Amino acid sequence: MTAAYLHIPFCDHICFYCDFNKVFLEGQPVDEYVDMVIQEMAIMKERHPNEKVETFYIGGGTPTTLTASQMEKLLIGIQTYFPMEKGSEFTVEANPESISFDKFKVLKEYGVNRISMGVQSFNDAILKKIGRIHTSDQVYECVKMAQKAGFDNMSIDLIFRLPTQTLADFSETLDRALELDLPHYSVYSLILENKTIFYNLMRQGKLPLPSEDEEADMYALVMERMAKAGREHYEISNYAKPGYQSQHNLAYWRNENYFGFGAGAHGYIEGKRYSNNGPIQHYLEPLRKKESPILYQKELTPLNVIEEELMLGLRTMKGVNRSHFQQKFNEPVEKYYADEIESLIKRELLMVEDDFLRLTQKGKYLGNEVFQKFLFN
Ligand code: SF4
The missing domain is CATH 1.10.10.920 (Arc Repressor Mutant, subunit A)
Structure with missing residues (x-):
């Protein structure tokens, strides 16, 4: 089995805990990026003509910062170079503040059948403290819009061990999340990554995080609630109704092949791990000359x-x-x-x-x- 990941590195705000490869959207060459990522797929297709992709995942950054027409162009590019069989899992990450019904319709039209939503918490005060710009009301609207556009396979991401978060707060967030009755939930514990705003605050002693015992209680609570709600715990941080496990992530965990397209993306093809140039201009430069943006490649022993x-x-x-x-x-x-x-x-x-x-x-x-x-x- 071969999977494919495509990275959209643009965000319309920067969250305080995030160390992903992303840049602030304003002033970025988004149209050119879409063209070049399609170019990259064309190059990879030429190099691996027999590789068939069975799951596709567009993540970020924030893929939904693309306009509906940029998205359409990208999806046509995917269909051209890596068409999948009907019904194959095709996920796009959506953020509540940047999605619209039109964008959902475009996704649906081009075969996307799974939406993964960055929610993190249903507590608006906590959302503000972690640098998110959406509110819990926008999450409800987003779920409704997605359902109206015909999506029933949806997942939301939540984070626990957030600053000032109590077990009661988190329990409330879990209640709200499960009320939505979605087939899949990803629930992570906050990791303090180097070079993030939170990391610096922590070093200055200004980040009031829950204790290790509280963190363990939160994890125990997720496992208990998810089990009660019939979501099987199938990976350290992932829970799903039967039949709704993420096939894309399972491909990673099974150590299968995957392509990585886009700035800073990683791939694993024919026994080699590789990663692309991360900074946008460094990624675009070789592609303008129709050359591969791979920066690093290593054959695994x-x-x-x-x-x-x-x-x-x-x-x-x-x-x-x-x-x-x-x-x-x-x-x-x-x-x-x-x-x-x-x-x-x-x-x-x-x-x-x-x-x-x-x-x-x-x-x-x-x-x-x-x-x-x-x-x-
Ligand atoms: S967490 Fe997501 S939305 Fe926030 S800055 Fe990182 S990539 Fe962008």
Whole structure:
């Protein structure tokens, strides 16, 4: 299976916690960017004529900062170079403040069948504190518009451990989110990334974050509420109704091939990881000469592939299938990680169940600690 990710790096505001590759929209060469990203797809198609894309994901940045006609042009470009079979999962990220019914209609017309909405919280005061410019009312309008345009497969992103957030606040946000009765929810804990406004505030002692215990209580609450609402916990931060797991993300976690198009995008094709130039002008420059914008490319060693198999597979609640591992690498997983597995099982962070190596309930809270153990130095 091959997936494709396409990055739109423009945002009409900058959130205080965000370290994604993005720029402020005003004054950016958006039309040229759309043309050049189509050019990039043309180059990749020529290099990999037999690669068939089975899931597509347009993310950002904020894809919905594109106008309806820019979006239409982009979607026609995708259809031209990487057409997918009818019904294949095609997701676009939408932000409540920049979407419109016309844009939803264009998305629908060109085969988009899944919307992932950046909501983060239903508390307007908290939204302001994290630099978002939408309100919870706009989220409701956005969901209604999407449904009117014919979308039923929708997901929303939420974040917990936000400044001044209490367990009661977060519980309220979960209630509002579940009332919408969407098939999919992604719920993340805030990560303080270098070079963000929040990181600087934290260093100055000016970021009143919930404690680690409160963060753990919030995660426990998400798992409990989602289970009660019939959303299966299928990856550390993702919950879905049966049949609505994100096929695109599952492709990442299964370590499958994927194209990455756009400024700063990453890809993994034919055993090589690659990444594109990040700054917009550096990305556009080679494409103006019909050259590839790839900045960095690395062939993975067999050990790299094995560590990624474990690190990615353990993110899913199903875990890593031991027989599948043995088939793929001709050796049992214990050949590479006997000591790590034994010690993680002793610490009750990992378990073997139905031939799968998977996180225990305790392990879900300490996922990063577990994943790191599988890195070869
Ligand atoms: S979180 Fe999303 S909307 Fe906010 S700055 Fe980052 S990419 Fe833009």
